[in-house]
Amino acid sequence: MPHTPDPAVLAFLESVHPYDSLPQDEMARVALSFSRRDFTSGEEVYHAGEPLKGLYLIKRGSVEVLEPSGGLVSLLGPRNSFGERGLMRDGQAVTTARVTEDATLLLLPTDIFRRLIADFPAFERFFNRGRNSAEGRRNDLTVQKVGDLMARRPITVAPSETIRAAAQKMRDAHVSSLGVVEEGRFLGIVTTRDMTNKVLAGGMDPAGPVAQVMTADPVSLTPDSLGSDILHVMLERRIGHLPVVEDGRLVGMVTQTDITRFQAVSSAQLVRDAAIADTVEDMAAVTARIPRLLVQLVGGNNAHEVVTRLITDIADTVTRRLIALAEAELGPAPVPYVWAACGSQGRQEQTGVSDQDNCLIIDDAATEADMAWFERLATFVCDGLNACGYVYCPGDMMATNPRWRARQSTWRSYFEGWIAKPDPMAQMLASVMFDLRPIGGQASLFRDLQGETLEKAAQNSIFVAHMIQNSLKHTPPLGLLRGFATIRSGEHKNHIDMKHNGVVPVTDLGRVYALIGQLDAANTRARLEGAEQAGVISTSGARDLIEAYDLIAQTRLENQARLIRSGRAPDNFLAPYDLSDFERSHLRDAFVVVRTMQSAIGSARGARS
Missing domain, CATH: 3.30.460.10 (Beta Polymerase, domain 2)
Structure with missing residues (x-):
């Protein structure tokens, strides 16, 4: 075995949770432990009832996990793991795993996996949560990127081509839709349903141009949309084909056939x-x-x-x-x-x-x-x-x-x-x-x-300064001696308000960064990522703040889920001492990061004023 890990494997692990939480020396040891295996589409990785060789991590390609009866449990892509359910029981596979697209898998030996579960709470928490929930497994499908699900080379037709030629192209390519494209620009879509309803049943001349039968400027998605977006748009609008468009160009097509496995979400x-x-x-x-x-x-x-x-x-x-x-x-x-x-x-x-x-x-x-x-x-x-x-x-x-x-x-x-007049109400x-x-x-x-508003606002330094000041009104709940500043009285005594003192300080920072960078995103995480790309905040500052926000927001949701499971209505109030020492420590560290970023932007404002 080599003494240094493969740099490509190490870089890949640093992008996968929970490996990204490991100390640097432990990360290197774990990277050395992985072995690489290549599989072709249709090949079984293992069968239900077989002894498992370890935990599989997908580096490239896709894998479907099936129940012994053949029912789909999940369809997994890069950065997803599988096999842990068997390793956490008796080492026997409880499902069958089969490659659906040529794949490169990384295999972590069983003993290393079990040591990580025992020694690192982040691993135990990650692989234990929801492992017995088939619904949780199916939800993995919703987080696939559209770019990983679409047909990468969509079949297209020019708007001037005849309807008959378009129908022949669909027949020959065995597809149910065509993108209508002119000089690289996406114009619309034509489907077999259009051929049936508008041409056969509607009496339209097949010799006419396809532009007469196409749906112009249809709803579309971008490659970085989520798999859930496909489902939601198709189900709400009752359509069976979704073009994937980037910068005005058709880059893919997603159909109901592509997402039949998602229907149970x-x-x-x-x-x-x-x-x-x-x-x-x-x-x-x-x-x-x-x-x-x-x-x-x-x-x-x-x-x-x-x-x-x-x-x-x-x-x-x-x-x-x-x-x-x-x-x-x-x-x-x-x-x-x-x-x-x-x-x-x-x-x-x-x-x-x-x-x-x-x-x-x-x-x-x-x-x-x-x-x-x-x-x-x-x-x-x-x-x-x-x-x-x-x-x-x-x-x-x-x-x-x-x-x-x-x-x-x-x-x-x-x-x-x-x-023009940024008073507190404004x-x-x-x-x-x-x-x-x-x-x-x-x-x-x-x-x-x-x-118009973003441009005018960003150019008004007084308004920006007031918005920065406004963003500092909500502060993280940090107390003395590494404790938390909890609510002192009332119904929520000894609790933290995970909305106003948790996520809102980050939301406020994200809004100011978006204003400074004239970013049109409304989502907080997208604003933080956009601010990093635009140079509004440093790469290290952005990464720290995003990770802090992720932990705070995730903790808030987990607390709401606990309340619901206990039969109570969800709210935003968390008793910090319901958490483990490990969780409290990391939550406090996240709040420290937020306070540090607030201090940084406040100091920058002071320097400009």
Whole structure:
């Protein structure tokens, strides 16, 4: 055996949790212990009942894990491990693992794996959580990147080619859809359903150009979207084909055939049920299942940003469904508008407990009579959200408030006023509104406003300084002598508020970084990553803060899941001494990182003022 690990293996392990938590010398020893094995598509790695040789880690390719009966447990990709269930029992494989795409696997010997479980709590926690949950295993599928799931060389057709030629191309390539592309630019999609409904049943001339039968500018995803996004879009919009587009170019296609193994994912089921609900009561029955979903997702070792994204997707679907029901009752909108969410829904960070924060941006052509229509829309949707568990905002930050139901020009004047005179109220309102995200309607009404506002705000040094000051109001709960500053009295005495003193300080920092870098992302983690790429914060600072945020946000979700499992409603209050010494120590270290980053940005502000 060589004395130094393969640099490629070492670099790969540093990107995989929980190996990334190992001390450097231990990481090197573990990297030396791995052996490499290559498999071809269709080859079995092991069969149920066979002795296991160790823990498998996927470096390249994909592997499906099957129950003894042949049912799918999970479809795994790079950085996923498998085989641990058998190693933690009697060393016999309890499932069958088969390669579905040529793969390179790294094999960690059984004795090394068991030593890591015994010596490092992060390993024990990672491989123990949810290992007996088939639902948790299936949830692994939702976190695959679209870029890993799509057909990488989509079949295309020019808009001027005939419908008959397009049909022949689909037949010859054994595909059910074609991307319509002209000079590299993606224009639309044509499917076998289009051929059936529009050409055969509709009597369209097959000699006509394919542009006549295609769906122009269809909904699409990017390669870095999640597998869950595919499910949610397909189920909500009832479509079977999704183009994958990057910078205006078609780079792949995902179909229902590609995701048949994903159909059991419970978050997608909730989205589907919400999308077809006919009444508010039906939607409320769907959202009542969210706490159970949260428990399953957390138990399945899903990262916090995946859990909150999936939960937010349900709120988005409920909101759009309520808008559709309102328009069915009230009639079509008199002028274009966009319904936007702010707060945790706007940032795609909803947990098991969320109120509603929303607004309406309305085209300037709206008359006073038109505005009365939008008042009825806002009432219908906000009342429906409240009935579904997204309770009314205590601060009345909702579209039912006339102030937050306004024409685009009024919104423009709001932002200009806040930027020009950044008093405490303006800072608070700007903080809320910088988290806006379009949910339904014409998104361009918001996009235009967002671009203008970010540019003006970032160029106003006084406004930026005030926003920085505002971001320092929420502080991590750090006490003396390596303790925590807990709540001193009341219902939550001796607890930490994991929202206002946990995730909110990081959310506030992320918002300021996005402002300085003129980044249009609303999600906190995406803002931190974008700030690093834009040079707003250093690579080391960004990595430390992201890891601290991940730990804080994950701990918050795990605590909510514990409360739900115990039969209580989830909240944001954590008793730190319910955690182990190891967990408390790491949580405190994470809070120290946040305070350090707050001090850094505060010092930078002082130097500029």
